[in-house]
Amino acid sequence: MATATLLLIRRTTLRPRVAPYSSTTLKSALDEIDRQNPQLNALASCMSSTVSDTLDNPSHGPLQGWPVIVKSNIAVGCNTATTCASQSLAKYRSPFAATAVEHLQQAGAVVVGTANMDEFGMGSKNQSGIYGPAYNPHQIDAIRHSPGGSSGGSAAAVASGMCRIALGSDTGGSVRLPAAWCGVVGFKPTYGRISRHGLVSYASSLDAVGILASTVHDAQIAYRTMAVPDSNDMTCISRSLRDRIDSLAKSRPWIKGESNNNGKERPLAGIRIGIPQEFWVKELSESTLNAWRRGAQQLAVAGCEIVKVTLPHIPSSLPAYYTLALAEASSNLARYDGVRFGTRFPARTQTAALANASLKYAATRSEGFGPEVQRRILLGTYVMSASAYQHYYLPSQRIRRLIQHEFNQIFALPNVLSNSEIAALSDQPRPDGVDAILFPTTNDTAPPQYTSGDEGSQVSSYVNDVMTVPVNLAGIPAVSVPVKHSHGHGMPIGLQLAAQYGDDNLLLWIASHLGLQSCD
């Protein structure tokens, strides 16, 4: 590694153009909401009135006084609508709050608003919901860019100082992609680390509650608050499995005293970082590729060993993801029939009203769901139909298992989920394995935000997901860290780190050493 390039790397902390993030207070957050939300349209609702009460009586805890914004598909309780940015739930108030939200509130955080998003989390640009498009706080030449999706409102809110952290949901990159495009940290924990109770399901086996924050440190604090077992969600990792993962993770010789290494010259000595070749796709922009290279160099300087790894089935992950996610979506969204809750649209014709049961719901489902959601439900219904099941659904499940297997092959830490009984005997970190992998979060920087009616960008927005969906298929944790910020030289760029199932703490620790790169 040439010394010349190393000299170019300057460790900087994230210094935003808008507000000093880590000092975001309730007061400053509410001010920024007033000042910036009219332009950014990041919020679905704001609770400034209820918040002012808590200003006087803050509850105590590690998140005391943290203003938090919650994505509109996570229930915050019966005072606020949980709309999923959909007409079908436009007035729906959940009688209960999500477990994740309750944990944040118990730790002293204050929910100041709910965030704009793509309808039911289906989209990568935050333009498909009932609230209209949200906009990226970063601008170049007065062109308004997309904040990314589907948690675009959450990312834009964090980037503009409207909150200290925001909750998002990540089914195929919905937290990491907007984080990268808005220049903030986006963390998708291991599947099951944070309870999904209260998160409106899109694709249950892929969904994760994620955190958007301006620093890895903030994400870490929020994560520790929410990553606890929950009996309301059977897929939330049990206490005993958490303990097993922890003892396994701590068995690595170099891990002792993670924090003791802080401040040392090579704090990450002993850690191996893999560079998966398959993410070097032709769509990758030059600036992103450069950022990737320099991110690797940064970690090398911090003491990591950088190695090439290969995940041959990554190219198949996108079709497999869209098959499985849409199949589950068609199932999870079947309940929006207007019978028990949500908006009900009357049948348009007498014949439809008198026809069989399914047609009675047709009006509600045709008018309650936007075009993207309808498209995905139809595709999902098709891939599960008797004639298509063998050709789409089953092969996609096989690909998913292959991808999980490939990740297990490259990581040093064994996956506690595979062969749990055998693993108990041979739980040994693999000496030639890597501890985390580093790759870009997106192919390119945020595109301009078009207003509705823009159909041409549909396929390109699916293509962007190729970087983010593999970790959802494998259920492993991943975090997107901003490495380039816009300073008139281009929009923000994020790099992604992913680690073995359950290895969230190590992942965040490594991520905290990825800093903002200097501008060329």
Added chain:
Amino acid sequence: MHRIYSLRVFRTNVGHNGMLMPVLFANPGIRKDTLVQKRAAGSIAQEVKREAADDEFKATIGLELHAQLSASQKLFSAASARWDEPPNTNVYAIDAGLPGALPQLNPQCVELAARAILALDGHVQSRSFFDRKHYFYADQPLGYQITQQQYPIGRGGYVQLGPADGLDYTKRVHIHQLQLEQDTAKSIHGVYPGYVLVDLNRAGVALIEIVSEPDIETAIEASTYVRKMQTLLRHIGVSNCNMEEGSLRCDVNVSVYRKGGDRLSGARCELKNLNSLKTIRGAIGAEIARQAAIICKGGRVEQETRGYDARNDKTYPLRSKEAAPDYRYMSEPDVPEVHLAQDWIERVRSMLPEMPEVTLARVQSQYGLAQEDVETMLNEPGCLAFFEESVSGRDPKRVSSWITSEIFGQLSYRNQRLADSPLTVQQFTQILDSISNDLVTSAQAKQLLISFMDGEKRQVSEIIKAHGWEVIGDESQLRGIAKELIDNHPKEVAGYLKGQERRLNFFVGKLMQSTKGQAKPQEANRIICELLEAKRQ
């Protein structure tokens, strides 16, 4: 989980005065199964003849039984499984399919299902999981039913039918699989014109579906199989199996083939919603006749789903094969795989009670009772235990006849289960002993039984005292009253002396009346007789 207060209120649940009105069965229906069984014996003989006459064709029959588990909470929520309470009161978020709510598997249901498959001598699968079965219907809150398709909790096992069940041969009906699944909500039609009402109390209540192999060949075998399954599931405390209440439902697959042909060659028709033993027999008989007639005419039976019109004894088409919904089965991503350890399975097995057939044979021989009486007691949950606790040191026949006639009569009148009755074994034995010790007459004993079943808490002796019910054992007292009676009724005395024997009964009756039943009838008879005969001289 959270109880729901914000559910949409269904209009017709509200009566004219604005009160919440239970639309559904507020009381569990009367259990007539045991009566049906008795009545069945006669008609079975006729039907056997009808089936035997038609020997050119044979039928292949498979049954799907859906039994509601007697778990206190639902399969995936902590809401009460009592679906017969005021509509939409036992509903948690997941039962209404609210966004963000997730299922939580109830371990009690898993145990009951395991119990059932073990009692059938089948195997509990060490690994099982749930699937989603999709279709839209107002009584399906999630848009899918959580069920088990690919990896059910139980496989294998059988039910043995034989002479004890009224057949003159023995036969094993094998079990294909036993799966756990959710019940639907209840749709109520016709209460409020133009609307279908939905009661979510039943939504998510646990069912087991027991799928038999197509081993059954006649309608009689089918109904015998169902009756036997009812007895078994009740006996092991898994389900009430009450067909009238809908806690046991039955779908039947019937196909017909020419004798000597391949028994699985015929097209299969599914008969849905057969909700009594009688309709099961009737529908199968009618369907076999229909299919045989088609084949006779050289036609082809189409695979379809059919209903049964009991009045005209005919089945009618519900939907064709083409119209069959594509259920788009998908493994349930919200519920992890269920792994059951061998020692857990063995523990469930060890807690199984004696199986009904063994109990039947044992009780019959140990106490020398008629099979019918033991069967009747066996069919009332908890009754045999009640019998065996109260029988010690007493005449078994007398105890069983008191249970099957007096207690069951009261239960049926009260529309109650023995298990729900306040009557205790101790109270019952006190009553029996009071009769044997001549403390009360049998008429008074029945009064005692009624008051105990009404919830009376006092001891028998206290009640007797309170009513002044001691039997008049003092003969002179009785004699005095009898004398007076005879003196006051010279006409009847004259009649008796002329040979009208029935006059004797008149006097005995009068004597019982004036002593308010406190005299023992035999005593009264003897005294009156003596006094009247004395008049001859």
